[in-house]
Amino acid sequence: MSSASVVTGIGVVAPNGFGTEEYWRATCAGENGIGPVQRFDASDYPATLAGEVPNFEAHQHLPGKLLPQTDHMTRLALVAADWALADAEVDEDAASPLEMGVITASSAGGFEFGQRELQHLWRDGSEYVSAYQSFAWFYAVNTGQISIRNGLKGPSGVLVTDHAGALDALAQARRHLRKRTKLVVSGGVDGSICPWGWAAHQSTGRLSPGTDPATAYLPFDSRAQGHVAAEGGAILIMENADAARARGAHSYGEIAGYAATFDPRPGTGRTPTLTRAIRNALADAKVQPDEIDVVFADAAGIPELDALEADAIEEVFGANAVPVSIPKTMTGRLFAGGAAVDIAAALLSIRDGVIPPTANVRVAPNYALDLTTDGLRRTTVRAALVLARGHGGFNSALVVRATEDTDKER
Numbered sequence: 001m002s003s004a005s006v007v008t009g010i011g012v013v014a015p016n017g018f019g020t021e022e023y024w025r026a027t028c029a030g031e032n033g034i035g036p037v038q039r040f041d042a043s044d045y046p047a048t049l050a051g052e053v054p055n056f057e058a059h060q061h062l063p064g065k066l067l068p069q070t071d072h073m074t075r076l077a078l079v080a081a082d083w084a085l086a087d088a089e090v091d092e093d094a095a096s097p098l099e100m101g102v103i104t105a106s107s108a109g110g111f112e113f114g115q116r117e118l119q120h121l122w123r124d125g126s127e128y129v130s131a132y133q134s135f136a137w138f139y140a141v142n143t144g145q146i147s148i149r150n151g152l153k154g155p156s157g158v159l160v161t162d163h164a165g166a167l168d169a170l171a172q173a174r175r176h177l178r179k180r181t182k183l184v185v186s187g188g189v190d191g192s193i194c195p196w197g198w199a200a201h202q203s204t205g206r207l208s209p210g211t212d213p214a215t216a217y218l219p220f221d222s223r224a225q226g227h228v229a230a231e232g233g234a235i236l237i238m239e240n241a242d243a244a245r246a247r248g249a250h251s252y253g254e255i256a257g258y259a260a261t262f263d264p265r266p267g268t269g270r271t272p273t274l275t276r277a278i279r280n281a282l283a284d285a286k287v288q289p290d291e292i293d294v295v296f297a298d299a300a301g302i303p304e305l306d307a308l309e310a311d312a313i314e315e316v317f318g319a320n321a322v323p324v325s326i327p328k329t330m331t332g333r334l335f336a337g338g339a340a341v342d343i344a345a346a347l348l349s350i351r352d353g354v355i356p357p358t359a360n361v362r363v364a365p366n367y368a369l370d371l372t373t374d375g376l377r378r379t380t381v382r383a384a385l386v387l388a389r390g391h392g393g394f395n396s397a398l399v400v401r402a403t404e405d406t407d408k409e410r
Helices: 018-027 062-070 072-088 111-123 125-150 162-177 195-202 240-247 274-285 302-318 335-351 404-409
Strands: 005-014 034-035 049-051 100-105 156-159 183-188 232-240 255-263 293-295 324-327 383-390 394-401
Touching: 005 018, 005 072, 005 162, 005 240, 005 335, 018 335, 034 072, 034 125, 034 302, 062 072, 062 100, 072 125, 072 183, 072 232, 100 125, 100 162, 100 335, 125 156, 125 183, 162 232, 162 255, 162 335, 162 394, 183 335, 232 240, 232 335, 255 274, 255 335, 274 302, 274 383, 274 394, 302 383, 335 383, 335 394
Parallel strands: 100 156, 100 183, 293 324, 293 383
Antiparallel strands: 005 232, 005 255, 034 049, 183 232, 255 394, 383 394
């Protein structure tokens, strides 16, 4: 059986588009999904903007019995998984449930559920156990609910590496596909736009205090002052290439290479390791830097972190040598869901022969980056690199590329 892993289905729930094609249309058009927080009154907080998924009414997409036992984030994940499975045209009878699994990422999620349980605690002390237990298992809620809803009994798990999580989840899915597993539902959907979650985000000092949705999140810009928190993400259907081909499934592209590193503790004098992650991912994919057609940057929006990423990209690819796209300037940072959406964007770039724009940013003169600030670029895209970093030192890099099947479908 082939060791290649391909993506056969995509489901996106994002602040500037509810659904894969709506997200992609809005992204290519440069439409912003950032605005004032709507889900609660954030006026007393230093940060008042967020990227919130629009037009989502859970009861229109999910059975009513699921609603009391899930939170907003999990409902978004279930809908994205439904869309991805439908896109992949998965026949649940084509493989044993034990050959199909779920591996997703989470980071900021669970705050809303925990807050709800704590509110029960405040009203009734007997809810203490329930509130306490919510902290222990909320990271696995998305994976468990997707597994149960779709009868998938194969390998399962959840990766918790902050913004890098979705890339790590896809890599773990690829490992299982190289064994006996035929299909894995993977990616990440995240979000914690609720009072408790918002208070936690303020403590990082990384949220932008800006009040203008067009200028609050400006990575690689001299005006950068932090990021805008957001909710949403993408669920991807990954399959063994031979198994997908045997059932006649379409392919968006291959998960071709991956690497992860961890930065040394600040103050040690040791250098950050993002450059090594990039080089190792390219080596795993067996591609040279000049074969990468676009880089989807992590784009922290924090000047010192932006500088580290810009240096890494320049060191590997050369000054202004590769287009760099940041679609998340139109959504905000989606925590563990953000890299999954970037992977979806990379695969759609391959499909449509375009590189999406980077909105509102004016590149600071000290960065030698070819950011797509000039709008949508039409060009052949055969390979893309996606970067993601998590708070505390996580670095992940993942390469997606076109396959022969992808080329036939274009």
